[in-house]
């Protein structure tokens with residue numbers, strides 16, 4: 001990350017993500033951690049991080065690139081570990097945030113049982129998923145967050161199944177707060193993290209997280225890619241309160257889907273039919289519009 005960007009996002013030495021970490025250039029997760037740091041202000045969280053790039057980020061023991069305590073958990077157990085940490089903190093009168101920081105593999109797939117259990121118990125945790133739509137750390141295998149038809153190392157001719165709707169799954173748990181976040185929309189990102197920090201109980205945040213290594217994109221394009229994903233409607237920005245009340249943060253602005261797709265080799269194969277993707281986007285927006293009209297969030 002260049003100096004101007006470091007200053008822009010406030011990466012002071014005691015940021016939750018310190019300089020010298022091992023993340024690839026252009027990793028969306030790095031910027032997500034910087035924005036999280038800004039939203040936290042002086043507050044330091046305790047992290048529970050499962051197997052994913054986010055735990056490799058820390059570097060080799062006994063040093064750590066994280067400027068906050070981290071419990072490294074097994075792939076499936078970060079919400080359970082966070083539950084224990086949160087319970088002990090609360091028993092000691094400490095309301096500080098406990099944050100699961102996990103990739104989509106640990107969220108949509110391998111950790112979903114403990115995620116569902118902690119959400120159902122409404123544990124006092126913020127669960128943050130950086131969704132790069134693959135198992136990035138182990139070579140870019142497909143996950144249930146990989147969109148339909150996208151090429152990965154285990155679906156070289158295109159994944160056959162649809163991307164799982166994790167927001168709908170979390171809404172079904174009737175948790176107090178869920179939101180989608182964009183690293184290209186900083187104010188919206190910070191406002192949603194602050195809403196999550198001010199809410200008690202289980203909170204779920206998911207950000208689209210470019211992975212230049214796996215997406216075969218250029219590192220300097222990462223923020224623009226998310227801007228295009230939001231602008232063309234592929235990655236909607238919205239909040240769900242109590243599992244039923246919807247608020248759309250930003251509507252698509254007519255950005256052509258091609259601007260997003262053409263900058264990533266994973267979209268370039270013959271298997272991706274952009275008209276089909278546009279159809280899915282339209283369907284997704286019909287659903288979101290219907291929900292936000294039928295069940296609007298109260299004004300903040």
Ligand SMILES: Cc1ncc(C[n+]2csc(CCOP(=O)(O)OP(=O)(O)O)c2C)c(N)n1
Nearest residue numbers: 051052053075103104105106134135136137
């Ligand atoms: C039970 C288990 N299976 C597999 C692994 C190997 N493994 C470590 S990280 C990883 C990929 C994680 O993918 P994701 O959660 O999407 O995060 P990312 O790597 O993309 O940051 C895998 C498969 C493991 N550590 N534990």
Ligand code: SF4
Nearest residue numbers: 023024027053136211
């Ligand atoms: S492989 Fe992808 S998710 Fe992992 S550190 Fe590199 S860019 Fe980030």
